[in-house]
Structures are given as C-alpha cells and as structure tokens.
Amino acid sequence: MQVSHPACTVARTWCAPSGAVDVTSADPGEQVLLEREGVLGALADHLARADRGTGRLVFLHGEAGVGKTAVLDRFALTARTTAEVLTGWCDPLSTPRPLGPWLDVAPGLGGDVEREMARASGSPGGLSHVLRLLRTEFEARTSTVVVLEDLHWADEASLDLLCLLARRLSRCRVLVVASYRDDEIAPNRPLRVLFGHLAGVPGVYREAIELLSLPAVARLAAGRGLDVDQLYQVTGGNPFYVTEVLAAGGAGIPESVADAVAARLSRVSTAARDVAEAVAILGSPAPVPLVVRLSGQALTAADDLLSAGLLRASAGGLGFRHELARRAMLDTIPHARRASLHAQVLELLRTDPVGGEDSAVLAHHAAAAGDVGAVLVHAPAAARMAAAVGAYREAAAHLRRAVAVCSGLPPGQRHSLVEQFGQVAAVANELTDAATALRSAAELRHAAGDRLREGDDLRWLSYVLWPLGRCAEAVEIGDGAVRALDDLPPSRELAEAYVNMCRLGTLSQSGVANARRYAERTIALGRELEDPETVWEARFHLALTRFVCAEDGDPEAAWTEAEAARDGALHAGFVDAAAFMTMLMGMCSAWHRDHGRADAAYDLLERLSTDRDLLSFGAVNRAQHSYRLLQDGRWDEAAATAAAVLDHPGPPPVARVLPLAVLGLIRARRGDPEACEPLAEALAVPEPNMTLLARAFRAEAAWLEGDDERASAEAHQGLGAATGHTDPWLTGELARWVFLSGGDVPAVRAAGPVALELAGEWRSAAQRWEERGCPYDAALARLTGDVPALLQARQTFAAFGAHAAERIAAARLRARGVRSGARGPRAATRGNPHGLTTRQLEILRLVAEGLTGPQIAARLHLSPKTVDHHVGAALTVLGVHSRADAVRAVFGGNDR
Known part of the structure; x- marks a missing residue:
C-alpha cells in the first residue's frame, strides 16, 4: 500500500482565515473546514489521476469524531462538478448487512448491477459476476467517485468485493474513497486483514485526517470567553468534542459526548468496564500495576477498550484518548463508588508508591476521597512544588483545595493557608479570589495581633487591587501596610511595602513624589537588610520617574539606569520584579513611540510571563503591544491583538482598557459606526494613565466625526486629570486634539513631535513622526501645512482606509481652492470586487x-x-x- 506525498497529509488551513471543522451544519455547502486543505487537495489529485484512466482506491482514516464525513461531504460537493458521486454506508449493526454499502451504491450503476448485487447479497458465491459487471460499468463510464463510509463496520463480503475490485482499477475512470476509524481496528478484524491483502497493490493509498491544532481550536472558541488551552487539553483537538463543548457553553460534559462514550462502553465486557473505571480514576497515563490492582482484573481485559478506541497504550501506562472521554467515564461511576475507588488509590500510593511519591497525585485522590486530613498534608506540599517551578495556577488550585477544608486547623495554620492562597492566586491572575483571601487573612492577622503578617497581607492586597481597577483603594491599603509595619523592627516585609508604594506612585504619576521618597527609603532599608531585590527595584523607580517626567537634562541616562536596574534584578533571579519593571518600560516606550524599545520589552515580557506563568503580565503586555501596532500603521494586527486580549478569559480589568480603546479608535478612523461602544467601555476602569489615553482616543473619534466641540471637551477632561508629573507625551497627545479642534491650547508640557505641532512647526513634526515610524501621525501633522502637505496627508489616509480623516483633508484642500477630484471606490471597499466594506x-x-x-x-x-x-x-x-x-x-x- 502506498502513502501519498507528505504535503498532502500536513494539516493546513483550508477554505477560511478563521474557524474550524463544523461538523454540525446540515448543509455541507455551508460548512467551513479548518486544517483540511491537505487531505482535500490530495483527494482532488487522486480524482484528477482517476479521470485520466488510472483508477484508485483511497482509504481515508482518522479517529472517531475527527470529521471524516465533513471532509467527504465537501469533497463530494466539489467532485460533482466533473464526476458522478455514489455513496454507500456501513452500519453499526450486530450483524451487518451483506454487501450493505455496495447495495447503497448499486442503483446509480444501472439495473444489471443492482439486480446482481441484490442476488449476491443473499449468495456470497456470486461476487465474481458482480465484479465483472462493476469492471464493465466503470470502464465504460466517464468519471465516477464511489464513497464507502465507515468501513470499520463493514461485512466481510463488502470487504472481499472491495479487495477484488482494488486489483482491477487500472483501466477504470473511477475513484473509490473508503473511510474508517483507525482507533477501532483490532489486529484480527477483517478490515485489518484487507489491508494486508492490499499491501503493495498499485493504485491503493491512505490519507489521514489529523486532529485540530491549538490555533484552530482557538479560532473556533474566539469570543466565547473560554480557556482555549484547557479546551484543547480536554478535547485533544477532536472536532466533535470541540464543537460539542462549545455548543454546551463549556459547562460540564456535553450529553452527546457522554452518549458517545456510553455507546462504546456498551460493546465491551464487564471486566473491560472495570478497567475503564480504574483508568478514569487514576488519570492518564495510569500505571499498569495500579490499573490491575484497582480493577481486580487481568490486563487482557483492556484489549476490548484498546480495540474500541477508548484507551491507548503508552510507555507510561494506559490512558483515555481524550480527557473529555475520561471525564465522561467518571460521570458514569456512582458518587459513593467513585469516592471509594479514590480512597483505594490513596492507600495503594501510600503503601507502595509507583515511581515515587507525588504530592499532587496524592492531594487529588485525597480530595476526591473526602479525606480531609490527607488533603491538608498533601495539597500544601503540592502547591509548594508547583510554585517552585512557576506553575502558579496549579499551586493556586492545590491551595484552594486545602483552604476549603481547613476550618478545623489551629488558627495560626488556618491563617497561613488563607494567606498563601491569596498570594499565589494573585500571581496566577485569579485576582478577585486573591483579594478576598488577602483581605480575610489581614483581618485574621489583625485579630490575632500579628502586625507583621497583617502588614504584609495588606501590601499584597494593595498589589492586587490596582489591576482590578480599584486604584485609589490600592493606594489607601498600601499606606495602611506601611503604617502597620513602620513601628516594627526593620524587616523585609517593610521593604516590600515601600517597594509597593514605589510601584503605585510610578503607575499613577500623580504620586511620583511619593514614589521617589519611598524609593530612597527602600534603598537604605534594603542595604541594611542586605536585600538586593528591593534595592534593584527602588533604583529602577527612581530612574524611570526621572525619564517619564523629563525632569533632568539627560533622559537617556535615566533610561540606561532603569534598564541596568531591571537587568540586575533579572540576572540575580528576581524574575517577578524584573517582569514588573519590563512591563513599565514597555508602557513608557509605547507612549513615547519608541518602537525598538517597545518591541524589546514586549519580547522579554512575553518570555518571562510564559516561562513563569505570570498571566496578568502576559495580558497587559499584549494589550500594550496592540497600542504599539496601532502606532506604526498595522491596524489589522492591532485590532486582532486587542480582540485576543479581550476574548481570553479573565484578563485583569486594567488590561482591558487599552485593547478596548485601540479597537474603538481603529473603528473610528475607518468610519465604522460602532466605534463608540468600546471607547465608552474603556473609561469604565479608573486607571490614571489608561484614562488619559482613552480620553485622547475619544477626542480623536469626536474630531473625526466633525464634532470639534466634543473633541475639545474630551481632551480638556483628560488634561484636567493630569498632574505636573504626568508624562509630557500623554499631555501633549491630549493638547493636540484641542489644537486640531480649533480651541485655545492650554499651557501644558508636551514632548516629541507633538510639541512641534503645537508650536506650528508642522513640517519638522511630520518629519519626526516619519522617523519614528508613525505615518498616520505624520499625516495628522501635515493637516496644518500647505497644499502639498495636505495632498500628501490625504494620500496617506486613503492608503490606510482612514476615510474619515481623508474627508477632513479633502475639505481643507477645498477650502484652499483645490478640488479633490474623483476618488474611486471607498478605501473600505477598494480591492473587494463585490463592493463590500x-x-x-x-x-x-x-x-x-x-x-x-x-x-x-x-x-x-x-x-x-x-x-x-x-x-x-x-x-x-x-x-x-x-x-x-x-x-x-x-x-x-x-x-x-
């Protein structure tokens, strides 16, 4: 048997830039298939060769639910334009119909074939005459496709006829495509015997349909607020499982999946079901010795499950093919029996651990067995191990499990568990739960008179409240942490409370003076305590505030100092602190339109947040990157990046502001009527810097609509919230919209090309914008220039599809006596032959x-x-x- 060119079986996107296999659509013409271009292209190639008189048999295989029928339906839809398509089906009957799929096909092959096929179905010895008729019919036909679905359920006579025909296709203009489940073929099954008979036969091929990739699953789940990684993990990329979970809204096991698993279990022995229960309880992969001991069955009982495609064997043991199937199996086990089985596993692992003791496994089985004492021993240990390798989500899950049953512990131990959970949940981006736990921990410590731990819990709570958008409360709680600790002997907790106030001061900009004061105190205390982490971060905030506020004559020196402090922390292993510093550097670089630095910060923070599971940093980083992409004109990429942040479940509220504003501004620039919705939502979170940017974006949107009064009002509201320490790039951005709206520009600090615009030096401003890679901003600067500048601005706006600004440029040209002339199609429809936006x-x-x-x-x-x-x-x-x-x-x- 031959295998087609590897390129034909490589999963590639087919038919659409987004989506996945939609196996639920009733009309195959309406399906959108993802990652099926390879196999569809291979089938088209086989058909083309068959049309030239070289008949072929292609076995199309994949696991149950992978979308074989969807692919065959799409291929048949296309093939019907040049060939006749005949389809036969094999049925999952206890006793299959003799020649069942061929009887379905026969009516399309003429009366003689149909009569002989019916006669042969009652007398298997008549296959030779049917074969002669088929050869005669196929050799006389122009082009035919025969589809035989679900060959794993075929009767032996159907397979015999296929085997005989496959050896006689060389002069026929026919393509036979036979599908089967490759996860349900036991070694002794007739289909496996057929493959052996056809090994090496010319004109016989196999084509595989692969599971969906993570990107394909992500495209299908976009906009649904689900954790794509988890969805992919539980479904394994099986299209049937993916679509059913999405249809069920991601909650629980879809009924259709449970039915599919139950159907497979109905075909296995009681002993095999016991093995399936044991593997479901143990998790994948389940060590074989434990499976045998827990199930009480011989290992041979697993053979039925392997043949049925429920389980697969690996070096680690036995496991379900898909996590969703394992969970569906678990749901079939009564609750009391399930708890009993988990208790048995816990005891087996205690007495004879397989591969060494694993706290995470022990904690899991302890919780499922309802063994509170074991949970309180193993869950915290598992959390410590997970946190040590940066797996903070897993660590939070273990601690959540312990906190839920810790009421019987002595107060000190109970307080410690709640505290640990709050801290780990904060790093894992479970911010609401973290805030609740940390507030509770602080109250418990206060009641116990433990000022040191109370102050540290308040510091953590302050840290969590800012990304939740409760910025003023974060500063107030942070002050409370310092007050709780200031009267105590010098401690690392106090140094970290000082660092927290540095961070809040830098973030708010209105608290820059406080940030510097606390930075000086941190450096002194950190040196006394020999605590390099807090010293590095304090030095960073001193330098960055000087850079942002542009208060010394050498901002580049201030940036170099900030960069050195960040790098020092990183090289010393203080990754979380370095990540926070990198986030701030990326934010400042984006404000200052310094694309090189912004990209460097983005790349580093993406790596750090991924390696260390720092989810909040990752969300903020991608939010900032969407703004940076907007600046150099990559609007489609910016919109896609912003939408991805918003679609991902659980981004911190502060991380949503910038993507919402970016989406709204792109829509406003393109003239989309729905721009106001995300721009309005962007103001819902009162984060100081994001609020200023959102006001600037809203001012531009109003100006693009021709509402100069509202544009000026939005800009003035933003300037009213600024302080003397606000970054002059931000205040300058706001002042620009007062200027372009024809208002009186207030006396504010401005920096970069905007300062030149406000001074009337449009030519120098445009040049500086171009040098920074900001063509749209350069075009805005040219709007106050001469006629050639206005013509150039209009051309730039047209190239971007920014037809709102293009109309403004055209109006200014007309005011100078220059006719705009014919513009051709709208920018939004240019390049689209259908005239759609x-x-x-x-x-x-x-x-x-x-x-x-x-x-x-x-x-x-x-x-x-x-x-x-x-x-x-x-x-x-x-x-x-x-x-x-x-x-x-x-x-x-x-x-x-």
Missing part, C-alpha cells in the same frame, strides 16, 4: 462559519443590532435576499 466581508466570513448574530457580536465586540445592520447592508450591495445567498455570492462553494 472590510467589516461587511468579515461578518459574512463568520456567517459562513455558521455563527449566529449574537455569536458574531460577541466575537467582534459589537452589538447584535450593529451586526444586523452590516448584514442588511451587505445583502443590499449584493442584491440577494438571504445570508446563505450572500455567502454563496461572495465565497462560492470553496473560498472564504
């Missing part, structure tokens, strides 16, 4: 994926009414009356 095309792609209006609204962060407006406009432009007609008009049967 970019947004209309994007929404139609999602319609083609099968998404409903509310689902599209959630994914694109629009209102359902806005989505309906765009769909209606697209129908009008295309001259059609339904969404399905619109999809066909734009994408046809194949391309998306």
